[in-house]
Amino acid sequence: MESTESSYVSSPEQLQKRSPPPPASPPSDSEEKPTYTRFLVSNAAAGSVIGKGGATITDFQSQSGARIQLSRNYEFFPGTSDRIIMVSGGIDDVLKAVELIIAKLLSEIPAEDGDEAGPRMRVRLVVPNSACGSIIGKGGSIIKSFIEESHAGIKISPLDTKFFGLTDRLVTVTGTLEEQMHAIDLILSKLTDDPHYSQTMHAPFSYAAAYNSMNHGPNGAAVKFQHNKDDITNSVTIGVADEHIGLVVGRGGRNIMEISQTSGARLKISDRGDFMSGTTDRKITITGSQRAIRAAEDMIMQKVSYASERETD
Numbered sequence: 078m079e080s081t082e083s084s085y086v087s088s089p090e091q092l093q094k095r096s097p098p099p100p101a102s103p104p105s106d107s108e109e110k111p112t113y114t115r116f117l118v119s120n121a122a123a124g125s126v127i128g129k130g131g132a133t134i135t136d137f138q139s140q141s142g143a144r145i146q147l148s149r150n151y152e153f154f155p156g157t158s159d160r161i162i163m164v165s166g167g168i169d170d171v172l173k174a175v176e177l178i179i180a181k182l183l184s185e186i187p188a189e190d191g192d193e194a195g196p197r198m199r200v201r202l203v204v205p206n207s208a209c210g211s212i213i214g215k216g217g218s219i220i221k222s223f224i225e226e227s228h229a230g231i232k233i234s235p236l237d238t239k240f241f242g243l244t245d246r247l248v249t250v251t252g253t254l255e256e257q258m259h260a261i262d263l264i265l266s267k268l269t270d271d272p273h274y275s276q277t278m279h280a281p282f283s284y285a286a287a288y289n290s291m292n293h294g295p296n297g298a299a300v301k302f303q304h305n306k307d308d309i310t311n312s313v314t315i316g317v318a319d320e321h322i323g324l325v326v327g328r329g330g331r332n333i334m335e336i337s338q339t340s341g342a343r344l345k346i347s348d349r350g351d352f353m354s355g356t357t358d359r360k361i362t363i364t365g366s367q368r369a370i371r372a373a374e375d376m377i378m379q380k381v382s383y384a385s386e387r388e389t390d
Contacts, residue, residue, distance in 0.1 A: 112269040113165035113278050114175060114261070115203035117247070121318075122182050123147050123160045124382065133181070141174035142166060151315065151378045154203065155243055158316040158358050161203060165278065168269055176258050183254060200257055202248040202264065206236050208274040209246055212267050219267065228252060229260035313370050316358030317381055322346060324380045325361065332380065340372035341365055 118126065127134050127147065134145050143166035154161055164174045183198055204212070213220050213233065224231050229252035236246050250260045268274040317325060326333050326346065337344055342365035352358055363373045 110168070110269055110275070111166065111278070112168050112171055112265060112275070113163060114171055114265055114268075115161050115163045116175075117154055117157060117159035117201045117203065118147075118162055118178075118182070119159055120150055120381065123150070123162070125182065125185060126162065126178055137174055137177045137181075141170050141177060143170040143174035145174055145178070150382050151374055153316075154245075154247075156237055156239070158318075158353065158356055159201075168265060171265065172258065172262055175261060176254070179257065180254060197251070197253070200250045200261070202250065202261070203245050204233075204248050204264075204268065205274060205277045206244050206246050208268055208271045208277070209233060209248075211271040211274070212248070212264055223260055223263045227256050227259035227263060229256040231260055231264070310365065311367060311370060312362060312364045313374070314360055314362045315374065315377070316353040316356060317361055317377065319352070319357045319359050321381045322359050325377055336373055336376045340369045340376060342369035342373040344373060 125133070126137075126145075128136070134147075138145050143164050146163045146165075148161040150160065152161070153159055162178065164171050164178075166174070179198070179200060186198065211219070212223070214222075220231055220233070223229075229250050232249045232251075234247040234249070237243055248264065250257050250264075252260070324332065325336070327335070333344055333346070336342075342363050345362045345364075347360035347362075351360065353360060361377065363370050365373070
């Protein structure tokens with residue numbers, strides 16, 4: 078997909094507000110520290126960020142100087158059906174890349190009649206729980222100051238204890254592009270000075286975790302969770318957008334039969350209206366050996382990804 082850089086107005090006052098460091102600044106200055114940010118996007122939005130043949134993501138990396146990585150198309154943040162984007166580099170490069178990505182996604186949201194403010198989207202940042210205190214402050218003083226200064230909405234979710242080993246929380250930022258970027262600038266600047274945050278920079282950003290059936294997962298949320306029946310047979314539930322279920326099933330059930338026969342796994346799709354909690358994703362339960370489940374997942378996601386790429390072209 079071609080870059081739509083010219084289709085939005087960036088916010089130069091926000092990008093230029095950070096004055097360049099003086100030549101004599103030591104390398105440890107926060108301006109020069111390598112940093113990163115992670116945030117969530119839907120599978121379809123991830124396809125838009127990547128672009129045809131990776132053209133868009135390559136363009137964004139070239140424009141910003143930051144590195145942009147995405148989790149694979151079946152690796153979701155626990156409790157969601159969203160993939161993770163990680164942007165790393167110098168703080169100004171990271172902010173520029175984030176703005177390019179958000180503006181790109183905003184440009185593809187249809188404008189509603191009479192909506193002078195333009196399209197909006199929420200940005201959900203992934204922040205280690207150990208670093209959240211630095212942006213909350215005593216009695217919430219820091220986060221309140223960020224909200225007042227940026228005019229954006231900022232909400233920090235509690236740590237989700239349903240997922241064993243999950244140590245990240247979601248920080249949701251709402252508002253106009255300018256307000257969101259101002260808030261993200263304030264948040265990222267504070268986090269970059271937090272040693273707990275910098276320590277997690279090189280940690281894996283995918284969540285390949287399995288969850289015991291005793292926990293029943295996050296109320297059916299759109300994430301893979303594994304039910305250990307025995308050493309051979311397992312069951313995994315994934316979420317697929319309702320509008321893409323037909324591609325998985327195929328005419329007369331042809332596709333789902335082919336997936337089952339080729340992979341050796343059994344597939345069961347939830348009834349119409351039976352969605353993953355809080356989403357419009359239908360549930361697909363895949364049962365079989367680990368190898369069969371992986372093969373079936375790959376075949377399903379190939380069909381869904383192909384449809385998403387066609388929609389964003």
